[in-house]
Amino acid sequence: MAIAHGVTTDREIEFRLLGPLEVRDRGRRLAVGGPRQRAVLAALLLRADRVATVDYLARAVWGRPPASMRANLRTYIAALRRVLGDPGDGRRIVTQPDGYRLLVRHDECDVARFEYWRVSGDRAERTGDTERAARCYDCALSVWRGGLLDGLPAVGPALRAEADRWEERRLAVLERSVEARLLLGAHEDVFDVLYGVVAEHPLRERFWGQLMRGLYASGRRAEALETYRRARRFLVSELGVEPGEDLQGIQQMILDGTLIGDAF
Structure with missing residues (x-):
């Protein structure tokens, strides 16, 4: 049993975004819907614990949002709540005045794990511990299973920009990892x-x-x-x-x- 943001749940959810989008519950892969609904989930994850505004979600999911955009978003959010075992606001996806907020624990998402190891590597590098820096950077890189939006061809410009930003961050960590290995003579x-x-x-x-x-x-x-x-x-x-x-x-x-x- 896990406690997420003060809410007790008997599920053990893992969100995997750095590669083909996956959600797993105790190792079992959950069906999270079609391309648009998956894009909504990806956008919420990239704004985890922050408000994903309706405007941001529209730009993340559609190149040109349809007239029914708001209704479509409500439908996708309701479906995601069912998938995540969230019968209403306050468990996983919280409705906000101008959008939605997905509640995610630090250990539930591969993006957070990548950031933890990246920051740990930076800290080790600053203190001159090159061996630890190399290990941390390698751990960060091992989290990646592919491109951030692999398997999500139908996305809007906001998500494409996010994917480019995270790919740049991955390459920067790869540069640091290689540099550490060179300094170690490997x-x-x-x-x-x-x-x-x-x-x-x-x-x-x-x-x-x-x-x-x-x-x-x-x-x-x-x-x-x-x-x-x-x-x-x-x-x-x-x-x-x-x-x-x-x-x-x-x-x-x-x-x-x-x-x-x-x-x-």
Whole structure:
């Protein structure tokens, strides 16, 4: 039996948003409805314990809200209350004057778990505990099962913007995780990740630089320089710009043999 926001419930709900949207009760997957209703749930989860206004929900669920938007929202909310075992306001989805508020305990949602480990990694990094930072960042990344809106093709601009924001946050944690591994000398542990991420996100020069540094530190100088040439070809051909100062600096230090250790 769990207590959520002062309300006793015999359910153990888990909300999984960082990947295909899922709601589980004691491990059993619950049916949470069609695409629009699932989009409403995703929008409520991203505003967990805060008011999700009707305007926000409309922009999250529809590209162009229908005339029946408010009635449709009430229908979706009522259905979600039934799925979550919430017979009325005050248990899970609370009606507010200008919208709705979904009550979620910290341990019930993967977004909160990701944030816990991300913040823990940041704190460890600031205190110089690189090993703990690496472990925390890896725990944060392990929460992700895919893209935030995987399986939700019918969403509005507000949810798409949220998905972009969380993907950026995931990539930032990935950068920190790789950096910690490089500082620890665990170069072989990051090569597969870096080869994949530079192919998927070739505009992020930080990943190219990390790959170059890891290769150089592993005694693979020629591959490190070829990696720079690949990055430069892409940036020049796609954007018409040269690599930034940081990436050029790494290349120059490799050429000069002055790139010392794993830090830059």
